[in-house]
Amino acid sequence: MNCPKCKSNMKVIKIRGYEIDRCQNCKGIWFDHMECDELSLLDNPEFVDVGDSRVGQRFNKIDKIECPTCKTPLGRLSPEDQPEIIYEACSTCKGIFFDAGEYRDFLKSAGTISFKNLRP
Ligand SMILES: [Zn+2]
Numbered sequence: 001m002n003c004p005k006c007k008s009n010m011k012v013i014k015i016r017g018y019e020i021d022r023c024q025n026c027k028g029i030w031f032d033h034m035e036c037d038e039l040s041l042l043d044n045p046e047f048v049d050v051g052d053s054r055v056g057q058r059f060n061k062i063d064k065i066e067c068p069t070c071k072t073p074l075g076r077l078s079p080e081d082q083p084e085i086i087y088e089a090c091s092t093c094k095g096i097f098f099d100a101g102e103y104r105d106f107l108k109s110a111g112t113i114s115f116k117n118l119r120p
């Protein structure tokens, strides 16, 4: 799979039965449907997010991207209590892309993923 933002190869990271795709260049993370919520309940899930948040902020500006799985244009979402975090989500397959550092920030609050405010 290629990164929806920088087109580099994504590497499959296996943790506790989950397979998360992480970009080898920008360190963005792709979660398939529900993986994000389920992983967030485990101990220390932030270790999958190894990237530099300054790099993540740069890539956060790239927003016209399509789903690496089903090619639907991704919409942008924020957790309800964390409007500063903007991640990309697919309305079709419910996959989610976090830029480097965004998943760590997301975990700092009890944020949950909701697709109801997804804007194309
Ligand atoms: Zn990338």
Ligand SMILES: [Zn+2]
Binding pocket: 067, 068, 069, 070, 071, 072, 090, 091, 092, 093, 094, 095
């Ligand atoms: Zn999709």
